[in-house]
Amino acid sequence: MSTRVAVVGLGGIGQMQSDVFASEADSELVAAVDRNEAKRDAVASRLGCRTYASVDDMLANEQVDLVSVCTAGFEQGGAHLEPTMKALAAGAHVLVEKPVSNDIAEARTMVDEAKRQGLVLATNLNHRFVHPARRLKEWIDAGEIGEPLLVAFNLWVANPVDETPYFQLRELHSHSFDILRHFAGEIVELQAFVTKPTSRSSTWSSCSINLRFASGAVGSLHGSYDMTTSHPFERFEIAGSKGRAVLDNVYERLTLMRHDSEDTTVVQNPILGGIDGFYHSLRFRIRQLLDEIRTGAPISASGDDGLRALELIESAIASIQTGEVVACAPQT
Ligand SMILES: NC(=O)c1ccc[n+]([C@@H]2O[C@H](COP(=O)([O-])OP(=O)(O)OC[C@H]3O[C@@H](n4cnc5c(N)ncnc54)[C@H](O)[C@@H]3O)[C@@H](O)[C@H]2O)c1
Structure with missing residues (x-):
């Protein structure tokens, strides 16, 4: 069965990841999220997925198996916590860009919550x-x-x-x-x-x-x-x-x-x-x-590794x- 994916954050990396998820045989890009309308439009016209301005709107309207968090923020990791925690609360696995966070306490919160929920937290240590x-x-x-x-x-x-x-x-x-x-x-x-x-x-x-x-x-x-x-x-x-x-x-x-x-x-x-x-x-x-x-195999480059x-x-x-x-x- 194809993994239904939403990408959150459509800067350079989120755009590239959207292309990959849309073109892989085992995944379907169902939604893309960014506050910026031009970035949403670029993905929608190129890949034909639905787009949203917020994670909350996306999670309220879509059933996704995996959310990829590419939001960057302060020191390129400060905006990863909120979308990650929301995706986990909605029962989705998460791939979070590196660094997991610029703040180690926030990174621990994400790793602990994924474990508590029995969900995958992976990092993009590619x-x-x-x-x-x-x-x-x-x-x-x-x-x-x-x-x-x-x-x-x-x-x-x-x-x-x-x-x-x-x-x-x-x-x-x-x-x-x-x-x-x-x-x-x-x-x-x-x-x-x-x-x-x-x-x-x-x-x-x-x-x-x-x-x-x-x-x-x-x-x-x-x-x-x-x-x-x-x-x-x-x-x-x-x-x-x-x-x-x-x-x-x-x-x-x-x-x-x-x-x-x-x-x-x-x-x-x-x-x-x-x-x-x-x-x-x-x-x-x-x-x-x-x-x-x-397959349920151990996750390579897991949240713990990040x-x-x-x-x-x-x-x-x-x-x-x-x-x-x-x-x-x-x-x-
Ligand atoms: N794995 C790699 O090789 C690699 C390479 C470069 C960058 N990165 C990482 O990828 C991440 C993204 O980098 P980038 O250069 O694409 O960043 P970017 O700043 O260009 O893009 C981030 C996007 O996220 C959006 N965004 C932020 N918070 C949001 C929210 N709460 N809701 C909706 N949209 C939100 C912003 O509007 C922006 O469009 C960073 O964490 C960076 O460290 C990884």
């Missing part, structure tokens, strides 16, 4: 769903890297917003911490340093964070809003006792270098039939979520403020 990332996970799980020792992640983009001190950490690095945990396991200690160019007055726009993993591996996260996506902008590397792997630019190229061989194995995004743009990755994330909802990423971000902020190494193992 980077891990592309084909080369799946292959890298298979290699790591099959022991190709051996015992993990060194882990590094760089996420370098351009974002001139200069409004709050920790915007870069809170907006950008849900992706980073999700990728680091997905491939290298839990992070138990960190120490963060930040900087900014003289042109900025508020946002700490570049960061370097030292990490220690539960496995014993050590690593680093380098993040920045002061670079450009015209050049390579994302790189994950894991090095272990048997080999080393590098995932370049989310899906562009995956490389495996085994210590016992001079040969290099490369998985390259195909020119024809491969991913033809970053936002194509949303399709793979959404496809997997639809599959997991239909919340855990926020906990690590807040630990990094605590480290910046105190200058200390922060113990950040999950509370049990």
Whole structure:
């Protein structure tokens, strides 16, 4: 049976998600919601779904299985709570954009409420769903890297917003911490340093964070809003006792270098039939979520994963403020 979906928030991401839900075989885009009439009209004329100016109106008139919350707000996560809680109260599963919230207490409220209601709360941490990332996970799980020792992640983009001190950490690095945990396991200690160019007055726009993993591996996260996506902008590397792997630019190229061989194995995004743009990755994330909802399988990139990423971000902020190494193992 097709999953009936409503998308709330029709900015750039909500428009793209609407296209995906309308074109996937397992979903039907029944409604789209935004306060902005022009954005509603754009979706209605392109995709033919009903549109509403408010979540309340949409929920009063539609039976939906899944609501995708793309509302952004303060620090790009401040407007996620209200539509998420309303959708859960109406009995719908929720896919919430990253960050789940800019406020960790609000994120916990969403995660707890979904569990209380027995509903799915998933987050759009889309980077891990592309084909080369799946292959890298298979290699790591099959022991190709051996015992993990060194882990590094760089996420370098351009974002001139200069409004709050920790915007870069809170907006950008849900992706980073999700990728680091997905491939290298839990992070138990960190120490963060930040900087900014003289042109900025508020946002700490570049960061370097030292990490220690539960496995014993050590690593680093380098993040920045002061670079450009015209050049390579994302790189994950894991090095272990048997080999080393590098995932370049989310899906562009995956490389495996085994210590016992001079040969290099490369998985390259195909020119024809491969991913033809970053936002194509949303399709793979959404496809997997639809599959997991239909089959009842555990949710990949769940609300808990989104919340855990926020906990690590807040630990990094605590480290910046105190200058200390922060113990950040999950509370049990
Ligand atoms: N996963 C990714 O790779 C990725 C990439 C970029 C952005 N994002 C995230 O996607 C989200 C959306 O980003 P964006 O750039 O599309 O934001 P945006 O600000 O362009 O759009 C948000 C839209 O939501 C609408 N809106 C807000 N609150 C509403 C409400 N209560 N009811 C109805 N409409 C409401 C606004 O009118 C606006 O049109 C953000 O959380 C952002 O962090 C994710």
